[in-house]
Structures are given as structure tokens and as C-alpha cells.
Amino acid sequence: MPRSRFTGLIIIAVVLAVLPFLLPNNFYLDLAIRMLINACIVLGLNLLIGFAGQISLGHAGFVGIGAYATAVLTTHYGWSPLAAMLAGALGAGVLAALVARPIFKLKGHYLAMATLGLGIIISIIVRNEAALTGGPDGMPVPALALFSFELSGEKQWYWVVSGILLLSLWASLNLINSPFGRALRALHGSEVASQVVGVDVAKYKLAIFVLSAVFASLMGSVTAHYVGFVTPNVADFFHSIELVTMVVIGGMASIYGSVIGAVLLTALPQALAGFEGWETVAFGAILMFCMIFMPKGLVPTLAAKFGRR
Amino acid sequence: MALLEVSNLTKIFGGVRAVQNVSFAVDAGIVYSVIGPNGAGKTTLFNLITGIYVPSEGQIRLDGRDIAGVAPHELARFGMARTFQNLQVCMNMTALENVMVGAHLRLDRNLFKGALRFPSIARRDAVLREEAAELMRLVGLEAFIDAHADAMPYGALKRLEIARALAAQPRVLFLDEPAAGLNPKETGEVDILVRKVADSGVTVVLVEHDMKMVMNISDQILVLDYGRKLAEGTAAEVRRNPDVIAAYLGTHQ
Ligand SMILES: Nc1ncnc2c1ncn2[C@@H]1O[C@H](COP(=O)(O)OP(=O)(O)OP(=O)(O)O)[C@@H](O)[C@H]1O
Ligand SMILES: [Mg+2]
Numbered sequence: 001m002p003r004s005r006f007t008g009l010i011i012i013a014v015v016l017a018v019l020p021f022l023l024p025n026n027f028y029l030d031l032a033i034r035m036l037i038n039a040c041i042v043l044g045l046n047l048l049i050g051f052a053g054q055i056s057l058g059h060a061g062f063v064g065i066g067a068y069a070t071a072v073l074t075t076h077y078g079w080s081p082l083a084a085m086l087a088g089a090l091g092a093g094v095l096a097a098l099v100a101r102p103i104f105k106l107k108g109h110y111l112a113m114a115t116l117g118l119g120i121i122i123s124i125i126v127r128n129e130a131a132l133t134g135g136p137d138g139m140p141v142p143a144l145a146l147f148s149f150e151l152s153g154e155k156q157w158y159w160v161v162s163g164i165l166l167l168s169l170w171a172s173l174n175l176i177n178s179p180f181g182r183a184l185r186a187l188h189g190s191e192v193a194s195q196v197v198g199v200d201v202a203k204y205k206l207a208i209f210v211l212s213a214v215f216a217s218l219m220g221s222v223t224a225h226y227v228g229f230v231t232p233n234v235a236d237f238f239h240s241i242e243l244v245t246m247v248v249i250g251g252m253a254s255i256y257g258s259v260i261g262a263v264l265l266t267a268l269p270q271a272l273a274g275f276e277g278w279e280t281v282a283f284g285a286i287l288m289f290c291m292i293f294m295p296k297g298l299v300p301t302l303a304a305k306f307g308r309r
Numbered sequence: 310m311a312l313l314e315v316s317n318l319t320k321i322f323g324g325v326r327a328v329q330n331v332s333f334a335v336d337a338g339i340v341y342s343v344i345g346p347n348g349a350g351k352t353t354l355f356n357l358i359t360g361i362y363v364p365s366e367g368q369i370r371l372d373g374r375d376i377a378g379v380a381p382h383e384l385a386r387f388g389m390a391r392t393f394q395n396l397q398v399c400m401n402m403t404a405l406e407n408v409m410v411g412a413h414l415r416l417d418r419n420l421f422k423g424a425l426r427f428p429s430i431a432r433r434d435a436v437l438r439e440e441a442a443e444l445m446r447l448v449g450l451e452a453f454i455d456a457h458a459d460a461m462p463y464g465a466l467k468r469l470e471i472a473r474a475l476a477a478q479p480r481v482l483f484l485d486e487p488a489a490g491l492n493p494k495e496t497g498e499v500d501i502l503v504r505k506v507a508d509s510g511v512t513v514v515l516v517e518h519d520m521k522m523v524m525n526i527s528d529q530i531l532v533l534d535y536g537r538k539l540a541e542g543t544a545a546e547v548r549r550n551p552d553v554i555a556a557y558l559g560t561h562q
Contacts, residue, residue: 171424178423178430179416182402186410189399189458193470196359197477198385198414207420253401 005177008256009169016162020155029154031270036161037223039262040168042246043255044215049244050252051176052208053188054104055112058119059243062213064126064235065092066220071141071230072132081144085221092217093210100206116237123235138231141224157226164222165259168215172255184208185253249290251297260298310373312337312481312512313358318367320353320536327353329536330367335481335514335529340507342515342523345533346556351516352394354533355483358514359391360384371481385414388480392470392487394516400459404450404469407458408441409434411476444472447505449498464491471502481512488519500526524548532556 016036023029045059069088073079079087103114126133133139144151151157175181186194187201195201224230233239242265250261268286272279294301311334320328328350335341343351356362358369360381369377371387390411399407416437422430442454448468453461461469467487474482484503488496500522507513507526517523523530524544532539532553540550547553 174426175420175424178426178434179413179418180420180423182406182410183413183418185402185406186399186413189401189407190397192361192381193393193397193399193473194410194413195381196361196385196389196391197411197473198382199410200380200382211420 005173006170009166009173012169012256012259013166016166020158026154029158031267033154033157033161033226035263035266036158036165037219037226038243038246038266039259040161040165041216041219042243042250042262043165043168043172043258044212044219045243046247046250046252046254046258047172047175047184048208048212049247050254050257051181051188052184052205054205054209055108055115055244056209056212057112057116057237057240057244058122059115059212059216060235060237060239061119061122062092062096062216063220063223063239063243064122064232065095066217066222067141067224067230067234068126068133068220069217070221070224071139074142075139076132081142081221081225082146085218088221089214089217093214096210096213097206100209101202104202104205104209116240119235119240120237123232123237126235127232133230133232136232138229140229141227143228144222144225151225161222161226164219169255169259176255180204180207188253245287247297249287249297251299251301254297254299254303257297257299264298311335312372313514314368314370314373315354315358316368316370318354318357318369319365320350320357320362321365326536328357328533331533331536331538332367333531333538333541335512337480337512338507338510339528340503340513340515340526342517342527342530343533344517344520344523344530345539348535349533350536351533352485353536355391355485355514355516359389359483385477388478389483390474390477390479390481391483392467392474392485394485394489396463396466396470398458398461398466398469402458404445404453404456404458404461404465405438405441407469408444408472408476409437411473412437412440412478414477441472441476444475445469447475448472448502464495467491468495468499468502471499475506479511481514482506483514483516485516486518487515488517488522496522 019032020029041063048054048056066088069091070081070084073084073087074081099118103111106114127136151160183194183199184204187199187204191201220234246261246265247258249265251257268283269279272282275282313335316332318328318331331354343354345351357364360379363378368375376384416433417430445451445454448471450465450468450472453465471487488499491499496519503513503515504526527544530544530547531541532547534556539556540547540553
């Protein structure tokens with residue numbers, strides 16, 4: 001029994017509980033909320049990339065599907081936020097399932113290119129359907145109202161998003177240590193070995209791809225409501241790369257690494273804001289530095305250093 | 310009826326006829342060995358029977374059912390398990406988890422129940438952990454029960470694969486050179502282990518270069534050479550066979 005499986009979860013819960021009382025103003029609370037939302041998306045993506053070993057360079061496409069399903073269906077068609085959110089998730093899931101079979105016949109670079117293409121197609125559609133989506137200018141999104149309750153203000157959002165993250169962390173920790181999760185990790189470790197013990201590899205790849213797409217879409221909807229506005233950037237290539245970078249920096253196949261990666265890379269642009277136009281260069285340099293000295297990512301590297309696996 | 314029946318099996322890779330027109334039958338409950346010089350087609354034969362490769366020609370029957378071309382994960386359902394000559398251990402998992410994966414088909418693999426950690430899943434996993442540890446002891450890996458796979462030496466990993474295969478509770482177990490790279494002491498342990506497995510009623514199909522081990526434990530031996538069946542029989546019969554002597558002594562000395 002891994003003794004310390006939930007220790008990290010408890011620490012995160014405590015930090016999340018006291019954080020709002022330490023933050024000086026809403027600017028930081030807003031930053032924290034964006035970190036937490038990213039952490040959720042990255043967690044789902046890490047299940048796919050880190051645990052199952054299947055790269056996706058188009059994951060922002062699924063975030064975009066959720067964000068725009070929410071924006072378009074609530075604004076133009078008067079759907080309730082919950083219904084729009086679920087419709088987006090359903091759409092993302094169905095799309096992921098449809099493309100999964102052909103895509104996962106591919107490996108390595110080919111898989112990267114195929115998912116990249118998928119993401120780009122989604123972002124182009126969003127950009128071009130200006131009548132519905134507002135095109136490159138984006139469109140506003142109404143507040144998140146569930147039944148008669150309307151979510152408003154950074155404080156409320158913070159608690160909701162914290163709750164979502166804690167639940168997702170708990171479920172992910174359970175999943176990777178369940179028969180399903182072990183099969184997933186096994187097909188990453190040795191596809192042929194997992195097959196001969198009975199793992200239907202194609203089915204498992206499909207399942208985890210759909211799961212992470214649905215989750216990305218749900219978090220896209222949440223982001224749209226929180227920000228109150230969506231632009232095509234949410235679905236574009238750079239966002240996809242950003243998400244993958246968070247996975248890699250935090251640590252592939254590391255649940256807590258997903259959180260650390262998302263927190264650091266969401267904060268970094270803020271921290272580098274003083275570099276006046278050189279932020280991107282500094283950003284790139286830090287990433288290169290991390291990859292050269294910690295190719296396994298932060299959390300696995302530190303865990304190994306301090307003698308824990 | 311034999312448990313496994315192979316008839317006129319052929320596999321061609323480009324121009325290479327790795328397995329040519331091979332036929333044989335394996336009765337339930339025996340140790341059946343496949344020997345032959347390097348490149349004779351032994352591993353290819355295993356890959357054909359366990360569904361990794363699709364035969365170019367011929368039939369493979371398990372319990373009389375034609376299984377040629379059936380996917381490996383389907384064959385696992387029929388009670389087939391195997392180990393690999395080139396190690397196929399999941400280095401991203403612990404030793405114990407590698408063994409637990411072997412029990413895949415005997416578990417409730419539901420994603421949602423797993424994510425929500427249903428009590429039934431948690432209970433079954435706790436029992437499985439014990440079963441897996443027991444299997445590791447059986448194959449002589451008690452020292453590695455808490456180890457991560459990537460921290461284990463080669464000889465231990467070879468036996469870890471056997472434990473994983475046994476976790477599936479197979480009816481027929483294919484072992485591709487389980488003693489390769491092991492020292493004499495470890496080889497002796499694997500020898501005893503294979504006997505134990507066979508005695509428990511599992512049919513064992515064995516590829517092994519260690520002739521002492523093969524001659525000792527095999528009920529029946531198939532000799533391959535250049536993809537063809539050269540001879541088949543008991544250890545004594547095979548040892549006397551002039552073709553076998555020519556092929557073996559001729560190429561090896
Ligand atoms: N996937 C493949 N593609 C092309 N040729 C192959 C493939 N697998 C095996 N071969 C060829 O088929 C022949 C038989 O190889 P195989 O690995 O089955 O031999 P083996 O009897 O297991 O040998 P060893 O004792 O060295 O393990 C060899 O000539 C090999 O090069
Ligand atoms: Mg071989």
C-alpha cells in the first residue's frame with residue numbers, strides 16, 4: 001500500500017484553505033484561480049501523456065470546444081449554463097472517440113502531428129465562424145448560474161475551482177492505482193506485454209483520450225464563465241503547447257507534478273512581466289534550462305532526490 | 310484432442326521464411342519444449358501462436374478453435390500467457406504492480422469505479438497485492454516485493470515476467486528463454502519453478518538454449534532449424550536423432 005498516496009492531497013487542501021486569507025488583493029486571487037483551472041486541465045492531459053504515454057498537441061482544441069459551446073449555446077440559443085457545459089463535453093467526447101481509432105494507430109511524431117492537426121482545425125473553425133463565435137474578436141459569456149444561484153466574485157470562484165481541483169486530484173490518484181489505471185500505465189511501459197495479459201490497448205487509449213478531452217472541455221466551459229469572455233486563443237496551438245509544457249515541467253506521470261507545472265507556468269509570465277518584451281525569451285530560456293537539468297520534470301526529480309518514489 | 314494444434318504454419322518476412330510449414334500438437338498438462346539454433350524461428354513461432362504476428366499460412370487451434378490471427382488480448386481470455394525473450398517489463402511501474410497487471414482480466418476494470426475507489430475495487434486490490442506478493446515469493450523475488458521495476462537486475466526481471474504471466478492464472482504458459490542471461494544458480498531455480506508450474510496443471514511451452522534444463526524437464530521436444538521442423542519426440546528420441554546431432558553439433562562446434 002503506498003503509504004503517502006494522499007499526503008500531497010492533504011497538503012494542497014490546507015494550502016488552498018488558507019491561501020485566500022494571505023493574498024493581498026483580487027489580482028492574486030485571480031491568478032490563483034487561473035492556476036487552479038490550468039492545473040485541472042493539465043491533470044487530465046497528464047493522464048493521457050504521462051501515464052498512458054500518448055502525446056496530444058491539440059488539447060487546447062477540446063478546451064476551446066467547451067468554452068465555445070458554453071459561449072454560443074448560452075448566448076445565441078438561450079441554453080442554461082449547465083446544459084451548454086454538458087453539450088460541450090459530449091461534443092468533445094464524441095469527437096475524441098471518433099478520431100481516437102485512426103489517430104492511435106499512429107505513434108511518436110505521427111501521433112503528435114495528427115493531434116496537432118486536430119487542434120488547429122478546431123481553432124480555425126472557431127475563428128472562421130464569426131457569425132456565431134465573433135471570430136478573432138471573441139464573444140462575451142454570461143455568468144455561471146446553476147439553478148437560482150449565480151457564481152460571482154473571485155472569492156466564490158476560488159472556492160469552487162479549489163473544490164474541483166481537489167476532487168479531480170483525488171479521483172486521478174484513485175484511477176492510476178486502480179485496475180484501469182494500471183492497465184493504462186502498463187500499455188505505456190510495454191504495449192505488447194499489456195496486450196498478452198489481456199489489455200485491449202486500443203480501447204484503453206480511446207477511453208483515456210475521451211476522458212481527458214471531456215475534462216478539458218468542462219474546464220473550458222468553466223474558464224469561459226469565469227473570464228466572462230472567450231477568444232479563439234483558448235483553442236489555439238500556443239495554448240496546446242503551453243499545456244503540454246506544464247505537464248513536462250511538472251513531471252510526466254506525476255499527479256502532483258501537474259499542479260506544480262500549472263502553478264509555475266501560469267505564474268511565470270506574471271513574474272517575467274518586468275522584462276519588457278523579453279518575457280518570451282526568458283520564458284523559453286527557463287524551459288530549456290528545466291529540460292536540460294530536469295528532463296523528468298520537477299516533482300519526479302525532487303522526489304528522487306529526497307529518496308521517495 | 311490436443312490442447313494446442315499447429316498445422317502447416319508459415320511466416321514470411323519479406324524474403325525470410327522465418328517459420329516454414331511447421332506442424333505439431335501439444336497435449337494438456339505437459340512441458341513441451343522448442344529448441345533450435347539462433348534464428349531457427351522459435352520466437353517467431355511463439356509470436357504467431359500468441360497473436361503478435363498473423364501467420365502467412367496455416368492453422369493454429371486451441372481446444373479445436375482456430376485462433377490464427379486472433380489479437381493477443383483476446384487470446385489472453387482463452388488462458389494463454391507468455392514471457393518475452395527480450396524483456397518486456399513495465400519500467401514505469403513497481404515490481405508488484407507489474408505482477409498485478411498480469412491479473413488484468415480477473416479484475417473489475419471499470420474506469421469510474423476505479424476513479425471513485427469503490428469499496429469493492431479497494432478490497433479486491435488489497436487481496437490482489439497479497440496474491441502478487443505471493444507469486445513474487447514463488448519465483449524467488451521476495452527481496453524485490455517493494456522494489457521499483459527499473460531498480461531490478463536482469464535476472465530478477467526475467468523472473469518477474471514469469472510471475473506476471475502466472476498472475477493471469479493461465480492454462481498454457483509460453484516461456485521464451487526464461488534462463489537466458491541467468492547464472493547457474495538462478496537457472497536451477499527457474500528449472501524448479503517451471504516444474505512446479507507444470508505440476509500445478511499448467512501446460513508449459515518452453516524455448517530454452519540450456520540443454521540440461523530442456524532435457525531434464527521436457528515431456529516432448531520440437532526441434533526447429535531454419536524455420537523448419539527438424540524433429541519431434543521425447544528427450545531421448547531427440548538426442549539420438551542424426552539430423553538433430555548434425556544441426557546442433559555441426560553448427561555449434
Ligand atoms: N519482425 C521480423 N521482421 C523480419 N524478420 C524477422 C522478424 N522476426 C524474426 N525475423 C527473422 O526470422 C528468423 C527467425 O527469428 P527468431 O527470432 O524467430 O529466431 P529464434 O529461433 O527465436 O532465435 P534466437 O535463438 O536467437 O532467439 C531470423 O532470421 C530473424 O531475423
Ligand atoms: Mg528467440
